[in-house]
Amino acid sequence: MIVCVAVVGHQNNPLYIQSFTEADDALKLHHIVHCSLDVIDERVNNPKKSGPLLNETFLGLLYPTENYKVYGYLTNTKVKFILVTTDLDVKDADVRNFFRRFHAAYGDAVSNPFHVPGKKITSRTFAESVSTIVKAFGLSSAG
Amino acid sequence: MSRASGPRSGDAIFASVERVNAELFTLTYGAIVRQLLTDLEEVEEVNKQLDQMGYNIGIRLIDEFLAKSNVSRCVDFKETADMIAKVGFKMFLGVTASVTNWDADGTCCSIVLEDNPLVDFVELPDTCQGLYYCNILSGVIRGALEMVSMKTEVTWTRDMLRGDDAFELQVKLLKQVPEEYPYKDDD
Amino acid sequence: MEEYPEELRTPPVALISLVGCSDHHPAISGHLHSLQPPMNVLALPDFSKIQAVLTKKAKEPGAGDPPSGILKRDWLLKHRTRVPAVVAAMFSSAHVSGDPAQWLQVCTELENLKAAARPRNIKLVVIVVQSSSADDINEDRMIALRKRADVDSKYLVIYTPSDASELKQSLNRLANVFVELANTYYRDEGRRMKTRVEKKSFSSIELNIRYCFKVAVYAEFRRDWVEALRFYEEAYRILREMIGTSTRLPPIQRLVEIKHVAEQLHFKVSTLLLHGGKIIEAVTWFRQHNASYKRLVGAPEAIYLHWEWMSRQFLVFAELLETSSATTQTISSVTADNPDRGLTEWEFRPAYYFQLAAHYLKKKRSSLDIALSMLVNANEIDGGAESVAPSTFVGQFARLLEQGEALSFQPIDDEEYIHYALTEGKRFQDSYEIIALFNRSYESYSNLRVQRMGSTCGLEIAKEYFLVGDFTTAKQFFDNFAHLYRQEGWVILLWEALGYSRECSKKMGAVKNFVESSLEMASLPVSSDYIQSLGFKECGPAGPPSLPERESIHKEILELVSGELGVRSLEETNDLNVTEGNPLHLEIDLVSPLRSVLLASVAFHEQTVKPGASTLMTLSLLSQLPLTTEIDQLEVQFNQSEYNFTITNAERPHSTSKITSGTQNHRVETAASLSLVTNKWLRLTYEIKSEQSGKLECISVIAKLGPHFTIFCRAESPASMDGLPLWKFEDRVETYPTKDPALAITGQKVIQVEEAEPLVDLNLGDSGAALVGESFMVPVNIAARGHDIYSGELKINLVDVKGGGLFSTRETEPSTMDGHHVELLSVAGAEWEDESQKEAEKINNIQQSFGLVSIPFLKIGDTWSCKLEIKWYRPKPVMLYVSLGYSPHGNELNAQKIHVHKSLQIEGQNPVLISHRFLLPFRRDPLLLSKMKAVSENNQFTSLPLNETSILILSAKNCTEVPLQVESLYVEVDEDCVATSCLIKPGSEDLAHSGLLVPGEEFRKVFMVIPQVNSSTLGMGTVCLRWRRHPGSGVQVSCIQEDSVLTRHKLPDVNVELAPLTITLECPPYGILGDPFTYFIKIHNQTQLLQEVKFSLADSQSFVLSGSHNGTTYVLPKSEHILSYKLVPLVSGPLQLPKVTLTSVRYSAGYQPSVNASTIFVYPSKPHLKVADQREGRTESVAAK
Amino acid sequence: MGREVSESCIDSLVTEMVFSFCNRFYADKSDLAARRIEAIGYQVGHQLSERYTMERPRFSDHLEAIKFICKDFWSEVFKKQIDNLKTNHRGTFVLQDNRFRWLSRMSVEPSLETGQEGENKATEAMSMHLYFPCGIIRGALSNLGIPCAVSADISNLPACSFVIRIKA
C-alpha cells in the first residue's frame, strides 16, 4: 500500500506531499521523504555506471526503512517524485508504471496556465488524479 | 453563383487542413490569458480584451472559413449559425458544436460546446472568478459574423470552468448591415 | 558487540599444554604466542596437575534424554583455555639418560600422561630438553622413550636452549609439530562431530544445532572458513526451523534462548562474510536475518526484549561494517554491480544501521515503560529476581541455588523470568544509549556529507535531550537542524523543530527565544488545507501544524507582550513575562527568519530631491502572522537622525510613550490605524523634507507592540527586496509593497538630496594667451550675490587640455624645475585682511598644478578677488578649473557646502623665436677641410676658422599676438669654456631703435666671433633675450607684470679649425662701366708646408679680363701668393666676378669663393658719393644675406 | 493524447497576440511589448518541455538537451526538425530552420515600402513575431535547468536561425 507520495522541486523544496495513512505518521513520512533526497543526490551525483539505470528518470528503490520502502523518480526538469510504500515486495514494473502516470498527472497540473512554476501544487484535479493513481497501484501490486 | 459544389462538411475540411498539436494552442492561449491578467489586473478588462482579440481574429478567419467551406452566401442567420457550429468549430478546433434554444423570431440562439480544447489543463484560481476564460471564442464569432454583415451580441451562458456541464454561447442577431456605396457622390 | 565474550568475538585459538621443565615454558609459550596464527599455551609445572585438567567430569545425563539447552555457554572458553589440542611432555635429557631411577620416573609420568590424554585423543609430544649441545643423549634411551610414548619419531623433539641459534631451530621445530598436531586434532574432532551430523546420530535438534556449531568452530580452528561458514549457516537454518517446534522451555524463555543463539550464529556468519570481503553477501544475509526475526515479537509483556534484541542486531552489524575494511572504499562499486539485488547504497553504510539500532532502542524503551507501568507495584519486582542469573546454556536463565559450595541451577518460569528481565531493564538509562547511537549515525552521515539523514538523527538526539530535561543542549540541536528545513522550505519539519525549541526556551524561561520561535511558527506557511493535520499528532509540543494552531500561538504571544499576563501553565519554572522590569526587543534583519513576521519596505517616490523641497516616502509593512496585529507605534529611523519620526496609532492614544530618548522637536505623525492584516501591505505615505544635501537613507523601522515589546526591523528597498524564503513557494496572491507598481519595482529607501543653488558669482578674468616664461596672472572675482560666504574655499586646478598631464618625467631641461610644463606659482590676494600668517599657510597648500585657498567671510553684496599666478615652461594649452565651496550659514558646524565651478582654457605660447647664423668675413674664404670631407653631416656643426673673424647674426621673432618690448639681447658665454677660448663682441653698438616688436616682427643683432682655440666642439654660450609685454598694448592691466622676462636660447656648439689656406678676393668696392680695375686673389698659406695650388679663372661675358686663366703655383709656408687680374666691366649692375676655382693639391680639395663674396656693383658712371660707401656696401650686402 | 486543432488556430492566435501587444496594450513601447510576448513564449516553452520530456532519460549535458529541442521538441511544435545545428562548444548554439513555419506566410512588398525606414518598419514588425518562439525555446531550456538567452535572425527568409547563449 502506498502511504505517501511527494513532489519535490529542484531546490529540494516540497511542492506536493500527501500521505494516505490513518496512522499518525504523516510527520515521519515527511522526514522519510526529506531524507530520501539525500539518496537521490547520491544517485544523481555518481550515477551507476552499469547499464539501464543510466540517466533513467526512474531511480528505483532509494532506501528501505524499518517498515517502508522509498522509491524515487527524477524528471528531466529536475523535479523529484517520491513514493513511500509499505509493501515488502514491489515489482519495479508497477512502480515505473505508477510514476509514469504520476508524471503525466503532474505534467497536466503544471500545464495549468495559472500555475506558477516552482510553487506548490494546489490543484484539486491533480490531487484527485493522484489519489486514483495511488488506488490503482494498490490494486496492481496487490495482484 | 455556382451552387454546383455545395458547402463541404466540417470533418472533411478538418481532415484536409494542416493541423498542429492542440497542446501548443491551448498552452499559448493560457499563457496569453495569464499575461493579460497580470498586466491588466481587472478581470473585466481582461474579458474585454480577449473579446477584442477574438473579434480581430474573426475578421481574418472568416475568409478562410468561406474559402475552405465553399459557402457562397450567408444571408440567412439561422443557416449561418448552423454553419458556424457545424463547420466552423469543426474545421478550426476539431470539435463540433450544436445550435439550440432558437427564439421565436429566429434572431437568437445558443451554440453549445461539450468539448473545448481551450480549457484543457485549466483550473481557474479563486482570484479569477468573473473571468470568461474562453471569451476569445465569443469575439471570434462576433467578428466573423460581422464580416458577413451580421451585427451580433455574443454572451456566455454556461461555462464548464465555472462548474457548468457545458459551454454555451448565446448569439443574438442585432441587425444585418447591407453594404452601401462608400464614396460620396459629390467627389 | 563489546558485551560479547572475547572467545566469541575473536576466531578460536589452538591450545597447547606444556608439562614439566617449567623453567622452559616462558620461552616456548612466548614463541607460540608470537606465531601467526598464535597458539595459546596451558603450562603445567609438573605432571601431577595434568590429570586434574584433563579428566572429563562426569558426563551430564546420558545422551538419551534431550539436553536442556542448545549451546553450552562455556564451551568455546573451554576449548580456548582448558582442553588442549596437544600435550607436550618435557623431560630434561639428564633425566632421560640418567640413572634408572630417573628413567623409571620419566616412564611413569609418561604413562600417566598417555592415560589422561588418550580418552580425549589429545595428541602427545615428547620434548627432551638438552641442557647443552655438548652432552649427548643415550640413543637407545631415546628409542625406548619413543616406544613408551608410542609417538612417531618426529614427535619426539630435542629441545636445546643452550645457544640462540639452536634455540631458534628447536622452537621452530616445536612450533611446526604443534601446528601439525593441533590441526589433526581439530580435524579429527570436527570429523567426529560431522559424522554425527551426517549420520543424524543425535537425539534432538538442539544437539544437531550444537554439533553443527562445533563443526564450524573446529573448522575455524583450522582456519577453514568455508566449512565454518557452511555449518554456522546450517546451524542458523535449523535453529530457525526449531521455533515453534521446540517445547523444552516456557515460551518466553524459549524464544529468548533461540534469539540468543541465533544472534551468536548470525554474528559468526556475518563476521566470516565481512572478513572474507563478501560485503554484499553480508548485507544480504543481514537483511534475511532481520526479516526472519523481525516479526518474532514474542509475548506482549516481554515485547521490549524483542526490540532490545533487534536494536542489538543492528548495532552489532553496524559495528562489524564499520570495522571491516571492505566497506568504505568499495561501496560505490558494490552498489554499482548489483542493481538487481535491490540493495541500496545506504545499506552499506554503518550509519544506516546505527540509526535503526537507535530507533529500535527507542521502541524498546517505550514498551519497557509500558511494561513497568503495568506492574501493580514497582518495588514488588525487586523481590526474588536477584538470585536469577545466566545459566549454563546460552540464552538461558535460572535461579542459582547453592547447597554448600556446590552451585546448581534451577529453572524458572516465565513469570519469574519477566521479573528478572524487568529489573535488569530498569537498571539501564536508555536515553543516553539512544543518544549515543544516533550520534554515531549522525557523525558517520555527516562525514559522508549526507545532511538530511544527518539532521533527522540530530533531531532525534535533540528530542532525547529534551526528554531527559537537558533543554539547553536540546535547544541548540533543534535550532541547528531547524536551519536546514528552513532553507529547503520543509515547513512541517521546521514547525516540529521550532515547536520543541520553543518549548525548551519556555522551560528555560528564555523570553526572547520563546517569543522568537513562537513568532516564527505563527508566521510559517502552514494552513490546514494542504495537509490533513490529524496526521500530525506526534509533532511534539508544537501540536499539529495548522492555521488554528498558529493562531493560538500568536494569541499567546500577543497576550504575553501585552504585558497583561505572563505565559502561565509553566510548571515549576519561572514564568515568562514582558514587563517594565524586562522589556523585550527583537531585531529583524535581511536574513532573519522573522522577516515573515514583519517586513518593512521603504520607498522614496523620487531618486533625487532639491534641498528644502519635500518629497513623499511610502513605508509599507507586511506580516504573515495569522491574526491581525495592532501596532501601537512606529518609529522610522534615518541615517540623519534629525529626520526620524514616530507614527502613533490613533486608535491607541494612551500608549504613545517615547520609544527612544525623545528629542524635542521630534516629529510625530498619527496614523488612523496601524493594524497589520495577514499578507496585506500596510502602506503609509509621509512627506519628507530635507535641508541637508547628500544621501538620506531610511535605516530601520521600529514597531512597538504592547508597552514593553518592540521590534527593530531593518528597512528594505522594494527594488532590491527578495521574497520571503518560505512563502515564495506558496501559491498565494503577491501584492506590491506600494500602490504604484513601477515604484514597487524601482523604489529605493535612499534618496539623494541635491545641494542648494549657489547664489554666488565666481568669475575668472580671461586675459588671452599666456607667454612662456612670464608669470601669468589670472584674476578671480567672487561676489556674494544671495548668500553669505562662510568658510569659503577656493580649489584651483590646472589640467592639460590634451589630458597629457602637466609634466613629463623625462623632462630634463633646467628651465623647468622638476619637469613641470605649467606651474601655479602663487595666489596673489588683492586684499588679504591683516593676518599674514594665513597667507603663508595659503602658499603652503599650493602645489604645481593644484591650489587650495580659503576665502574670508563675505557678507551678501561683498566681493573678493585674487590673482592666480601661473607660469608656463612649455607652450601648452591648459584648462584652469576653479571651484568655490562655501556654506551659506555660518552657525551650523556640519553645514554642507555649496559649490560653484568655473573653468577657463588658456593657451600658453612661445613669446619669441630666436634664431642665429654664422657668416665668414666678406670676400675671405678659408679652406675648411671638415666642410670638404664631411659633406654628409655637414649640417650638424657649423665650422668656423680659427683666429678668423666670423660674424654671428642673432634674430628674435615675436610670435605672439601682442607687441613685445625687447630690453636687451646678448650672448652669455658658458662658464665651462673660458672667455679666451672665443671672444664674442657685439658687432654693432646697442640697438639704435627701441626694441619694440610688433607681432611677427623680427629683431636682429650682429656679433663678431673670433674663435681662439682649435676645438671640434666649441661652446658658443647662450643667447639671452630680455623682454616684456609692451605696456601700450591693449591687454588688460591684470596680466602686465613689472619685471621683464628673460628668455634664453642655447647656441649650438661649433667646430673650430685652422684653415690651411685662405683666399681673399680684393677689388674696389664698386666698378664703373668701361673703366678697368684690378682684381686680386690672395692665397694665404697658413701652414708650415709648401702648398701647391691649382687655380683656374672662368670667363665671364660681363668683363674683359687679362691674366692667366689657369695654372699652378706653389705657396710658401706662412706666406701668401697673389694672383692679379685686370678687369673691364662691360655692363652695369651687380655683376658676378669671373669665377675662381682653386684646388689644393695637398688636400686634394678644390673650392670656390662663395657667390655673394664675388659680386661687385658696376655703376654706369662714376657716382658722387664719398664717405660711408664702405659701410654702405657692407651693411647693404649684410642685409642682402 | 494526440488532440489536434487546425493550424490556423495557433497561427491567428499568435498573430493576434503579437498585434494586440504591440499595437494595443503597449503601442509605441515595443520593448515592453517584446518582453511580454517573450514571457508568454517562456511559459509555453516551460510547460511544453515538461510534457515532451516525459518518458525519456534525463539529458546528461547541454548538447543533448539542445538536440532534444532540435529534434523532438521542434517536430512536436512545428512538425519538422531543425535543419542545422551549429555550436562553438562554449555555450553558444545556432539552430537554423530553413523554412520556419511561422514565417512561411510572412511577406511584405519591398518595392512599395518607401525606402529605408519602410524596410525597418517591416523588419521590426517581423521581428516582433520572433520573440514568441525565442521565449518558447528559452522557457523549454530553462525548465531543463539550462538558463540561457535566445535571439533570432531572419536575414534570409523564410529561413530563421535561433541563437542560444547559455549562461555559464
Next chain:
Amino acid sequence: MQFFGGSDISPSPPAPTAAGHNANVMYMFNRNGVCLFYREWNRPLRTLNPQQDHKLMFGLLFSLKSLTAKMDPTSADKGNLGVPQLPGQGCSFHSFRTNTYKLSFMESPSGIKIILVTHPRTGDLREALKYIYSLYVEYVTKNPVYAPGSPIRCDLFNTNLDQYVRSIS
C-alpha cells in the same frame, strides 16, 4: 450581353494565346469599397489616375449588381434600384464581355470582390476567381504582418498570383 456598345469598328485584340498574357488587370475590393489590390499585366492605355479608376470600377460593380438584381425575373422581392444589398443577396452576375475585354467578377459573402479583366475570348473564370480568393486567404489573411482592410502588399501573394494568372486561358 454587351454593355457600353463599343463600336465594332474598333479592332478586337489579337486572339488569346494558349498560355500567358490573357489577363489584363485585376482589382480587389473589400466590403467597404476600399481597393485592397490592383495589379495590371497588360494595360496599354491608361486614362484616369488610380483613385478615380478604382472608384469608377467599384461604382460600376455596385450599380451593376443592384441593376442585375432589379432586373431579376425570378425573385419576388425587388429592392428599389440603388437600395443596398447584402453580399451574396439576390442574384449576382459573374462576368460580362465587350469586344475588347472580358470582366469576371466574384464576391465572397464577406464582401471581398475580385475583378479580373481578361481577353474577351477567355472562358469561364469563376473557378479561377475562387482560386485567387484562396490565394488571398493563404497569403494575405494569414500573413501575420498584414493588417486587415489595408492595401495588400505581400510578395508571396503577388508572385503566386502572377504565376497563376499566366496559366489562365
